[in-house]
Amino acid sequence: MTNVKVLGGGCSKCETLLANAKEAISALGVDAEVEYITDFSVIAGYGIMSTPALIVNDKVVSMGKVLKEKEIEAFLK
Amino acid sequence: MGMFIQDQILGMKWLNKVIGNLLSVLGLDITTRLGGSVQFFIYDVIKITILLCILIFGISYIQSYFPPEKSKQIMSRFHGLGANTVAALLGTVTPFCSCSSIPIFIGFTSAGLPLGVTFSFLISSPMVDLGSLVLLMSIFGARVAIIYVVLGLVVAVIGGSIIERMHLEDELEDVVKNALRAGRVDISAPDLTQKDRLIFAKDQVVETFKKVFPYILVGVGIGAVIHNWIPEAWVEKILGSKNPLGVPLAALVGVPMYADIFGTIPIAEALLGKGALLGTVLAFMMAVTTLSLPSMIMLRKAVKPKLLGIFIGICVVGIILVGYFFNIIQPLIM
Numbered sequence: 317m318t319n320v321k322v323l324g325g326g327c328s329k330c331e332t333l334l335a336n337a338k339e340a341i342s343a344l345g346v347d348a349e350v351e352y353i354t355d356f357s358v359i360a361g362y363g364i365m366s367t368p369a370l371i372v373n374d375k376v377v378s379m380g381k382v383l384k385e386k387e388i389e390a391f392l393k
Numbered sequence: 394m395g396m397f398i399q400d401q402i403l404g405m406k407w408l409n410k411v412i413g414n415l416l417s418v419l420g421l422d423i424t425t426r427l428g429g430s431v432q433f434f435i436y437d438v439i440k441i442t443i444l445l446c447i448l449i450f451g452i453s454y455i456q457s458y459f460p461p462e463k464s465k466q467i468m469s470r471f472h473g474l475g476a477n478t479v480a481a482l483l484g485t486v487t488p489f490c491s492c493s494s495i496p497i498f499i500g501f502t503s504a505g506l507p508l509g510v511t512f513s514f515l516i517s518s519p520m521v522d523l524g525s526l527v528l529l530m531s532i533f534g535a536r537v538a539i540i541y542v543v544l545g546l547v548v549a550v551i552g553g554s555i556i557e558r559m560h561l562e563d564e565l566e567d568v569v570k571n572a573l574r575a576g577r578v579d580i581s582a583p584d585l586t587q588k589d590r591l592i593f594a595k596d597q598v599v600e601t602f603k604k605v606f607p608y609i610l611v612g613v614g615i616g617a618v619i620h621n622w623i624p625e626a627w628v629e630k631i632l633g634s635k636n637p638l639g640v641p642l643a644a645l646v647g648v649p650m651y652a653d654i655f656g657t658i659p660i661a662e663a664l665l666g667k668g669a670l671l672g673t674v675l676a677f678m679m680a681v682t683t684l685s686l687p688s689m690i691m692l693r694k695a696v697k698p699k700l701l702g703i704f705i706g707i708c709v710v711g712i713i714l715v716g717y718f719f720n721i722i723q724p725l726i727m
Contacts, residue, residue, distance in 0.1 A: 325495060325691070356694070360499035360572040363580040365461040367493050376580055380460070380493065381593075382600075 318348035318392060323359045324368035330354075333368040333382050340388035348392065405443070409436045430621040437613040437659050444528060445605065445655050446598050452523045453597035456488040457590040460582035461497050465504050468514070474554065476506070477513040481549035484517030485542075488597075494688070498695045499572045502565070509557025515692075516708060517549035520683040525654045532662050533671070536726045537719075541675060544718065548711035555707060556700075564700035608656030616659030625667045632669035639673040640716035644709055647680025651688075657681045671723045676716030683708055 322337055324330025334352050341348045353359060359367065366380025370388065377391045400406045412435050413423050421428045464483040471479045494515065501511040521542045529538035565573075585593070619628070632639045647657075661674045684705060693701050 325493075356495045356499065356568050357572040357575065359496055360503065361575055363462075363500070365465070365493065365496045365500035366488070367496055379582070380488070381596075 318346055319351070319373055320348050320392070321351045321353055321371040322368060323353045323362070323364060323371065325356065325359075326354050327367070329382050330368035333370065336383060336385045337370065337388050340385045340392060343385065344389055344392055346392050405436075405440045408440060412436050412439075426621045430617045433620050434613055434617045437616060437662075438609060441609050441613065441655055441659065442602075442606070444531060445602065445609070448524050448527055449598045449601045450594045453488070453594035454590055455523065456486055456597075457585055457593050459483060459486045459488075461487055461493070461500060462580065462582040464514075465501055465506070468501070468506055468510060469504055474550065476510045477550045477553045477557075478546075480506075480510045480513040480553065481517040481546045484514040484549060485522050485546075487514075487518065494691050495568070495695045498692075499569055502569060503573050507557055508562060508565075509553040509555075511553075512556045512704065513549045513553025515704075516552050516683070516711075517546060519688070520549065520679060520708075521545035522654075525682070528654060528658055532658060533665075534727070537671070537675075540719070540722075540726070541679075541715075544715045545679070548708070548715065552704075552707040552711055556703060559703065561700045561703065564697040566695055566697060569695050605653045605655050608652045609659075612652065612656035613659040616663035619660065619663035619667060623667060628664060628667035628669050632664060632673045634670055634720075639670060640676045640720065641713050643673045643677035644680040644712045644716060647677045648684045648705075648709065649686045650681045651685035652681050654678065654682050670720045671727060672716040672719030672721070675719050676712050679712045679715060680709070683712065 320337055320341065322330065322334040324333065330352075334350070337350055341350065359369070362369070362371065362376055364376065364379055368382060369376060369380070370378040370383060370391070372391045378387075409432070413432050416423050416428060416432055416435075421431060423429055423432045464487045468476060468480050468483060498511060498515070501514065502508065526538050526542050529541055629635060632643060636642070657678045661678050664677075665671060665674050689701065689705065692704070696704070
């Protein structure tokens, strides 16, 4: 199963990214779980300095950007 | 030639004429108060929107070369006052949103950067950026804009150095301390192609426009009211040379406000036209952009009240000094 993490401090950008990630997953129909991480020590633990960030299977794929649904799909395939 | 660039290209005086003529054709007398307000409103909204789109595009393109990960690496090569200066300079070009302030804070501190250097960055980042430089240039002229930016950087360097000297490392919240204990993790920002940078710049324009446009409307609206309805004597009495406490008043009113420089500029411009002193108006703008309730609430998550208080105090004192300085030199530069 694919593990997707959306990291952010709860700002509107982070929530948009979370929603887009969920839509990308359901659009592709892949088996994936989404976690929303707002704990800053965990976020910093990944070395991330700009939020929101997206992590797929423990790999940071994007930082400081609200990815669109299509862009997220590319990381899930 | 310099005047032409300032008035017609940056200031778009021709646009004001076009709108005035259009309104006259439509039957609105622009010499009346109402007509004048409508003209000012339309002209200012269009002018600031055009400036915003062009500026944000250019700035974001430059910013795409300075992600915080890279700024962190550059800053860690310097020491002492040099590090504070570099931090203040990088603060002007690193993309920064208040919701990223804690990860940036943790990232910088865990990279071993002194607390004062991080604060130089945090002060300069909202206070002076490339946008404010060009925007101020278009309205108050190049001299005012350059002095504003230089003084902003000086406040950031000195403010950071003071925090450094006070040894406030204990004043960090546990979330920062825990992250520090976990050790530093370095990831580098992804490599971007030219196309990526242009797309980033375009997205920033759209995003900033959506976020800032309401503030522009409100700012220009207030500006139009001041421009045409508020008696000059009032403004002069409160914000002009008759009130020695105009600067601190303007700074304190501006601190809790959350707005963008694009929204504050029409208010500043209108107040200046009504006899407010330059330094008083600039202190207000600086206070609005540098400190706001949302950003203080965010920063409070990373630092304890004492350090937050010192940070706010330094910014306010710095802004007030900058304001008085501008009031003193106003006859020389305008």
